Structures are given as structure tokens and as C-alpha cells.
Amino acid sequence: MLLSPAEAIGYTKIIPAFLDPNLKPTDLLHGVSFASAASGYDDLTANLSQVLPVSKQLEYLKHYKLHLSRLVGVKKAQNIVNNAIFLLSMGTNDFLQNYYLEPNRPKQFNVEQYQNFLASRMFEDIKEMNRLGATRVVVVGVPPLGCMPLVRTLAGQNTCVESYNQVAWSLNAKIKEKLAILKKTIGIKDAYVDCYGVIQNAINNPKKFGLVETSKGCCGSGTIEYGDTCKGMTTCADPSKYAFWDAVHPTEKMYRILADEAIASLDGALID
Known part of the structure; x- marks a missing residue:
């Protein structure tokens, strides 16, 4: 049976929200x-979406x-925090929703500068998490942005948009560099979860993962709808055959594939 990271290391199926x-x-x-x-790593990303920025989460x-x-x-509370595993998974919205759709950040940063900014924020x-007691951190890398159905549609391509993928790949490289510095200093x-590599591998080798459709989502047309715009839309007969649920987000099946990769990343890196 495929498990979420929380299930696989013995916790309850759903981690409840603090609020x-x-x-x-x-x-x-x-x-x-x-x-x-x-x-996102950029607080402005959260502000644009009217959600909680990382600073508030901390x-x-x-x-x-x-x-x-x-x-x-x-004493026991500190021990619980010290031995907890902290998971960070951000970065996609920083580029797709903030940098590429809003005018402010592109005026301040070119793409590489913004990547550096995001990695520095992380x-x-x-x-800060470490100052509060965190000693074990898992960071999920940014997925191949150019393979998202929405990005393909906007670019008018049937294949992944390599320029967007390169942005994600470069950001991930900078994230890993920062993690190495944190470990040393x-x-x-x-532990780093290679979300980019896992999704790219599934798209390139769908049969290996029991997938059939990797170019469009299960909801609606699968090319432009995502989030709330999927409400009331028809869905595919078998989401487990799809890599994407909507034009942006992976299916439960793909998340489970990623969860397996996350557990592999934890093994030996964080678990004593």
C-alpha cells in the first residue's frame, strides 16, 4: 500500500491544521x-493570494x-520539537502566480536574481525554524513547471515548455546549495525531495507508474481549469491513470508516488 509521509513513519493519516x-x-x-x-518563499506571493505568509506561519x-x-x-515540549520533522514545500506559486503574472517582482529582479532571492528566503x-528548535527539515523541490498542462496550453505546446523547466531546475539547484550550507554551518x-525528477520521470515513463495521461488534467478540459474553476466540471473516469488532477496540481496517485520518494529521502538522512 502506498502511504503519505506521515502515515509511513507511523503518524495519523491527516496532520491537522494548527488553526x-x-x-x-x-x-x-x-x-x-x-x-x-x-x-511561497516570497511573502508577497502569499499577500497576493490573501493567505498566510511563511513569516506568519513561523x-x-x-x-x-x-x-x-x-x-x-x-523540557518535553522542546524535545518533541527537536525531534520533529519539518516539511517545506513551496516555490511554484512564487513563479507562476507572482513573478510571471504580476508586474512588481520582474521590475525588481531578473529570473536568476529572483531565484537567488527565493533560495535566500528559504x-x-x-x-529561524532552527532557532525555535527545529533540527530536521525536509524540503520538497519545485516541480517541472513547464510540464503543467496550464503552462503547455498558454505556450501553445503539446510538449513540456523547457524554458519554464529550466527555471524550476535552476531554483532547485540553488535550494540544494543553501541546504548544504545550513547543514555545514x-x-x-x-533531506531534499526531488519533486522535479519524480514528476519528469513519470511523464517520460508513464507505464512504469501505471499512468496513461500525463499531458492534461482529469478535471474539465484538463488544459486550463484549476482549483475553484474545477467546481461543477466533469472529471475523468479514473484519476489514478492521470498525472495531473487539474491543469496545475498532481493527482492523488502522483502525490503518493512523491510520498514514496519523500520516505526514501528520509531514510538515513533524518531518521536516527
Whole structure:
């Protein structure tokens, strides 16, 4: 059976949101999520989407520690945080929704400068996480942007758009460089999940993963609809045969393939 990273290392199937009004005190013992969909390493990306930026998520991490300390005591709470695995998965919206669609960042940065900016923001975020007690961090790389059905459609191509893929590949390289520096300078244990390579491999070798359709999504036409625009649309008969659910996001099947890769990244890198 294919598992999510949380399931595979023995936790509950769903990691609850820290802001969930139904969150129970005992849920804090097993980990929570501070994530906010459509956020990014660049706080401006979150502001454009009106979601929580990473800076706010880190603030909630501080609140989490306070609640946890009240529940189990300061020493045990610190031990839980020290041994927790922190997962970061961002970067796609920074480019697709912020840099390429909004006028501000392109006026300030060329593509390489923006990549450096994002990698630097990640670097500082992880340093802050470490200051708050994080010692184990998993970073999910940016997927091949040019293979997303929406990008293919806008570019008028049936194949992946290599210029977009190159942007993602270069950003990932810079992220890995920063992780190496963090490991050397502050001793943080880290693992990198090669989202780019996994999705690219699945698109190039669909039969190997039991996939049939890798060029369009399961929802609607599969070429332009994503997120809320999929509401009310017809869907494909078998999403497990598709790499993409909509024109941007992978299917559950693809996420499970990525989860397997994440577990492989954890093995030996973070688990003592």
C-alpha cells in the first residue's frame, strides 16, 4: 500500500491544521500543519493570494510551542520539537502566480536574481525554524513547471515548455546549495525531495507508474481549469491513470508516488 509521509513513519493519516477550531490538545503531540495553500518563499506571493505568509506561519510555530509546553512541560515540549520533522514545500506559486503574472517582482529582479532571492528566503526561514528548535527539515523541490498542462496550453505546446523547466531546475539547484550550507554551518539534518525528477520521470515513463495521461488534467478540459474553476466540471473516469488532477496540481496517485520518494529521502538522512 502506498502511504503519505506521515502515515509511513507511523503518524495519523491527516496532520491537522494548527488553526483548526476542532484541534484537540492531544493532537499537538503528533504534529500540526502551519501551511497555507498558495503561499511561497516570497511573502508577497502569499499577500497576493490573501493567505498566510511563511513569516506568519513561523509566528504560529511559536504559539504551538507555548501550547505544547503548557500540555507536557517545557523540557518535553522542546524535545518533541527537536525531534520533529519539518516539511517545506513551496516555490511554484512564487513563479507562476507572482513573478510571471504580476508586474512588481520582474521590475525588481531578473529570473536568476529572483531565484537567488527565493533560495535566500528559504535559508533564513530554516534558520529561524532552527532557532525555535527545529533540527530536521525536509524540503520538497519545485516541480517541472513547464510540464503543467496550464503552462503547455498558454505556450501553445503539446510538449513540456523547457524554458519554464529550466527555471524550476535552476531554483532547485540553488535550494540544494543553501541546504548544504545550513547543514555545514548550523548542523541541521536535512533531506531534499526531488519533486522535479519524480514528476519528469513519470511523464517520460508513464507505464512504469501505471499512468496513461500525463499531458492534461482529469478535471474539465484538463488544459486550463484549476482549483475553484474545477467546481461543477466533469472529471475523468479514473484519476489514478492521470498525472495531473487539474491543469496545475498532481493527482492523488502522483502525490503518493512523491510520498514514496519523500520516505526514501528520509531514510538515513533524518531518521536516527
